Amino acid sequence: MAEKQITVTSPLMPSLEEFNVYLEDIWKRKWITNNGHYHQELEKALCDYLGVPFISLFTNGTLPLITALQALRITGEVITTPFSFVATTHSLWWNGIKPVFVDIDPVTCNLDPEKIEAAITPRTTAIMPVHVYGNPCDTQKIQEIADKYGLKVIYDAAHAFGVKVNGESILNAGDMSTLSFHATKVYNTIEGGALIMHDEQTKKRIDYLKNFGFAGETTVVAPGINSKMDEVRAAYGLLNLKQVDKAIECRKHVAEFYREALKDVKGITFFNDIAGVKHNYAYFPIFVDAEQYGMTRDELYFKMKEHNVLGRRYFYPLISEFSTYRGLESAKPENLVNAHWMANSVICLPMHHDLSNKELQKILEQIIV
Structure with missing residues (x-):
């Protein structure tokens, strides 16, 4: 099977x-x-x-x-x-x-x-x-x-x-x-x-x-x-409106699980909650510093995929890199240094209300070397 x-x-x-x-x-x-x-x-x-x-x-x-x-x-x-x-x-x-x-x-x-x-x-x-x-x-x-x-x-x-x-x-x-x-x-x-x-x-x-x-x-x-x-x-x-609060609470627990597990992993960074903000935990992006982590973002992404863990490089490539827009003066990479770095280092980890502890452990096994 x-x-x-x-x-x-x-x-x-x-x-x-x-x-x-x-x-x-x-x-x-x-x-x-x-x-x-x-x-x-x-x-x-x-x-x-x-x-x-x-x-x-x-x-x-x-x-x-x-x-x-x-x-x-x-x-x-x-x-x-x-x-x-x-x-x-x-x-x-x-x-x-x-x-x-x-x-x-x-x-x-x-x-x-x-x-x-x-x-x-x-x-x-x-x-x-x-x-x-x-x-x-x-x-x-x-x-x-x-x-x-x-x-x-x-x-x-x-x-x-x-x-x-x-x-x-x-x-x-x-x-x-x-x-x-x-x-x-x-x-x-x-x-x-x-x-x-x-x-x-x-x-x-x-x-x-x-x-x-x-x-x-x-x-x-x-x-x-x-x-x-x-x-x-x-x-x-x-x-769905009747059950969205419960789903957001489940997502919050997933985010907390990830943060606790990944906080000491060198070369992996992520967002923490912002004071005064009620978050919805829509996504859990991590950012991979290849030099510190020992693996590029794409190497980690495809490793996860090989083990049936589907992350998403969200947002990669940048909109400014698509053929319709890359000829614009504002689309030049030297104008968008931060955006390029984030786009080239991001993986959104699985994030939804229905993730089990077993699935979360499997996800982390691919990341924590």
């Missing part, structure tokens, strides 16, 4: 018994999309859980980014990070916006606020930072820069579901924040996403834009797109 793979993540799923009850109700209602009952209920429940005033559900996590840029009428250049999933930068490209990459802070892997101002030009209209691995950006410094230069701030908060700083949701920072509810995330609706905004008027505009621009049966107010979430996934999301 083949040895069981230990995957880098595992989806949080509701019980089939509970889900079937909701499915039977959806079948009775015969309203399976277009802002149905469960869609409305999930928006209300998420506002309450996340501590945000307004939220709009989407069919995935990329379309909220694209729509936020449309809603705020962003053009020209946007300052962003090369250390993220490609959707962050793709959303700019799809809107005809030039991404301008700025290096990251190695302490958090987030956009370095100290390097933003030097990248601002007369064509800059916004900043798009990412709360990488769920670590909160320095939102205060970023907002000060944005206010000084009259820029909008859109946060890609795909990793930051439920994250709070001093009791306040990180999702309330900036002009808008986006979430991903992909199956790999802490909280998922199989595929899905959301956009967080501060006022009812903006939510109304977003809801028009995600429904082809319709503001009524015969009125189209803007060239919108179809990015609505259906009733089946909304119901799935309502059930």
Whole structure:
């Protein structure tokens, strides 16, 4: 019998018994999309859980980014990070916006606020930072820069579901924040996403834009797109919301287990919890210093893989290294020294709510030589 793979993540799923009850109700209602009952209920429940005033559900996590840029009428250049999933930068490209990459802070892997101002030009209209691995950006410094230069701030908060700083949701920072509810995330609706905004008027505009621009049966107010979430996934999301706190607690125990086991391993570093932050433990990245550890990141990655332990080199390569973007002036490696080092040394270890002690021991056996 083949040895069981230990995957880098595992989806949080509701019980089939509970889900079937909701499915039977959806079948009775015969309203399976277009802002149905469960869609409305999930928006209300998420506002309450996340501590945000307004939220709009989407069919995935990329379309909220694209729509936020449309809603705020962003053009020209946007300052962003090369250390993220490609959707962050793709959303700019799809809107005809030039991404301008700025290096990251190695302490958090987030956009370095100290390097933003030097990248601002007369064509800059916004900043798009990412709360990488769920670590909160320095939102205060970023907002000060944005206010000084009259820029909008859109946060890609795909990793930051439920994250709070001093009791306040990180999702309330900036002009808008986006979430991903992909199956790999802490909280998922199989595929899905959301956009967080501060006022009812903006939510109304977003809801028009995600429904082809319709503001009524015969009125189209803007060239919108179809990015609505259906009733089946909304119901799935309502059930997952009931168990996400327990899942996050399980993830916390995994993070604590890793930290204790790896704290004295030379050449391996990782993030600790940040004071005042309620973390969601979305990922557990380690960074491999080949000289001190005695093995390169890739050698360790493939060793783990050979033993059916699947880590992920997340984020490698940098977005700035992909063919679409590497010709940009801001993509030059000498401008992104920290980002390149982190990208070339990172492995995200398996992290999810369902890891057993036996599996954790096996993971560590591959790392601790």
